[in-house]
Amino acid sequence: MRAITKGALALVLGCLLPACAKHESGYAGAVAADAALRSPEGAYLAYEHDVSIALAAAQIPPRLRAAQSACSSGKFGDCSVLNVSQQGGDHPSASLTVRIAPDGVEPLIAQASAGAEIGSRSTHAEDLAQAVRDNTLLRTRLEKEQVRLAEFQQRRDLSVADMIALSQQLSQVEAQLQVAQQEAAQHLRRIDTQRLTLRFHPPGGQSGRGEIRQAVRDFFATLATGTAWTIRTVAFLIPAVIGLTILLALWRRLRRKKT
16 A cells, blocks of 8 residues: 555656646746846836857857847747848857847847857946937927928918928928937837847857967968068168178278278
């Protein structure tokens, strides 16, 4: 009976543990999502993240493509690729800059750094409160001026010259209002989404070995350059040596005559 009881207890625990693991995993994911940096209520903060990832040189290109594909496909929410750069040779590196929804920042970093080491990470927030406030005041003023000018256009006692001047002024106000509206939309996008830059580079040891290989390759080129400069230096000094030798011989002859 005791053995049967232990077996039943082990079976129950075996069934419960995976469920608990799934529950904990889901809870961790929820905590990570809730921990995403967001602009607080009433604040206008534009967050920017910079992450450096140490990765084997051969894995940099496929990891860069995977991160770019995840952004373009919207795997982690609204995301736009802003810049992609890649460098090969003895100093391989790559970088990807995206603008992504706050909830997608950590998942994209986790995917890009899976099995690698995060060398450094920094987060910067730009306060756009003053810019947003100034833009709001500007749009309000321009909208009021637009309405006032439109009301003047309805008057029938205006001359042709006044109508032309009024139309030109109204066009200028509408153009300024359009620029202000575009700037407001840009502010809103910077607040609602976050800029993320992923920088991929090989570990320090691989980078050092690459420099050694490059130095070995440059050995003969450096030797040839040094030899060429030595030959040029010798050729440059030969006339000076000949001239000094002649002057020294003349000085000795004059000295002998005086003696």
